[in-house]
Amino acid sequence: xxxxxxxxxxxxxxxxxxxxxxxxxxxxxxxxxxxxxxxxxxxxxxxxxxxxxxxxxxxxxxxxxxxxxxxxxxxxxxxxxxxxxxxxxxxxxxxxxxxxxxxxxxxxxxxx
Numbered sequence: 024x025x026x027x028x029x030x031x032x033x034x035x036x037x038x039x040x041x042x043x044x045x046x047x048x049x050x051x052x053x054x055x056x057x058x059x060x061x062x063x064x065x066x067x068x069x070x071x072x073x074x075x076x077x078x079x080x081x082x083x084x085x086x087x088x089x090x091x092x093x094x095x096x097x098x099x100x101x102x103x104x105x106x107x108x109x110x111x112x113x114x115x116x117x118x119x120x121x122x123x124x125x126x127x128x129x130x131x132x133x134x135x
Contacts, residue, residue: 026060037073044076049083059089064096087130
């Protein structure tokens with residue numbers, strides 16, 4: 024769902040959802056914006072009125088700081104573009120799977 028979804032739309036999506044709810048972090052094109060939408064904590068609050076499913080926030084989550092910010096109000100942060108970019112930069116590596124695993128672990132570990 025998008026941060027611009029109406030309350031009626033949020034309810035419809037929640038009613039149809041299983042597993043988890045994916046919330047778009049930014050409006051626009053993935054990876055191009057530099058800030059997570061400030062309305063997201065409020066949107067998560069609205070979603071929680073209709074569902075107790077975990078909420079994963081994605082679409083343009085590009086930094087460890089973004090992940091930490093998302094974890095303040097949601098259960099998951101989706102970092103697909105970051106991983107794809109990392110794979111592209113390291114595609115010649117002989118142990119690419121291991122290198123990706125290390126990168127993801129380092130990227131997702133809190134700095135606190």
